[in-house]
Amino acid sequence: MLRTALICCSILLLAVIVAAHLTLNFSAWTSEDVRRQRIATTPLELPEFDLLDAQGEQYRFKKNIQQGGKYVLLGFIYTRCTTVCTQLGNEFQQLQREIILRNLGDRVSLLSISFDPTNDTPLALQNYAKRMNADSKIWRFASVKDQRQLQTLLKSVGIVVIPDGFGGWTHNAAIQVVRPDGSLIRIVDVTDIGHALALVADSSVQP
């Protein structure tokens, strides 16, 4: 009986250890929680990629951020979206309002990247921007033309895009906070605008 008891205990211990390791000491039970916690503990150096913006101009993402010297609040969209993305769109509209109100325009900008480059042409992005009443000094739109770069970006940031059963897409929407040096430092819940702006506003840390 002793052998059985020992084996049972060691199985349980092993299970607890595996579960603790998986869930980051039982704090993150979903992969979204793990993603956010990982980024919060270690900033992630984002890959460099080419963006095609709503005006049809191409530019490099990281170089552009580093030159601009501003924080970037990054969100992923696709313009034909009528579900999750409208929520993200609304949040970004609110963010834009707050940025203007609090005069943070020189510290932070908003960027919405489309993960559907075939349909989200510069014209589609422009129309979307108009629908969202986007101020182009603060809120910009772009798409990643190269599929491989797009997949690398989505994978490194941890965005999983799945079909929503209605002909559209859904993904784990969130506000990604990018430092002026091009590294992702925090992932904030879509409903938590105040937190995102607080991170940007009072961080007197030099980029």
Add this chain to the structure above:
Amino acid sequence: MLYSFISVLRASVMVTTLRRYRLALLWAIYFGVLFGSRRFVELNMVRHMIWQFPALITGGFRLGKYLPACWCLNFERYDQLGLSGMVFFIATTSIWMIPLAIDLAVQIPFIDALKFISLWLTGLILSQSWQRAGDAVQAFFLISWAMMVVTIGMLYQETDIRLCNSYLTNEQADTGTGLMMTASMLVVIWFFRLFHRLHQQEKSAV
């Protein structure tokens, strides 16, 4: 079809070394089919959890019947009353029901392979342990496992957040319902068989 193949094999001759290799080939095909269909099966959460998980566990369980008797006897020292096997079963199934684990299995083939092997092994070990455990021990483990699965099923059904990045919320709710139904059904079937057996014993005693 696979199972009838195996039972025909078993019924005809005793398990010789040659047959054992053929059996291994059949199991290789079984794993190949399950792993090969993983992309299709794991597209849908209900298919993934309500079809694939039980398929793996029952597959392992069925092999248990054809294990050589000397293996079974050797393991009995470590598995008295079937406790070790059942603890292993509960531990493995609970870990693979964590939403994070499901997401990892869908996204990373290596983790999926681990899942396949562990669930199959769980079934295999359970086939031995289940027979060793008496009615009382079986009842205890079955009911506590079923309660855990029903609780998890209810969580999946009721939560507003999307637990798995790979699946939609309505799939999640359906899977929750499926889990609850599977667990309750297993308990009902077990009790039905128990009462049936007791009834037969009473009849033959009279």
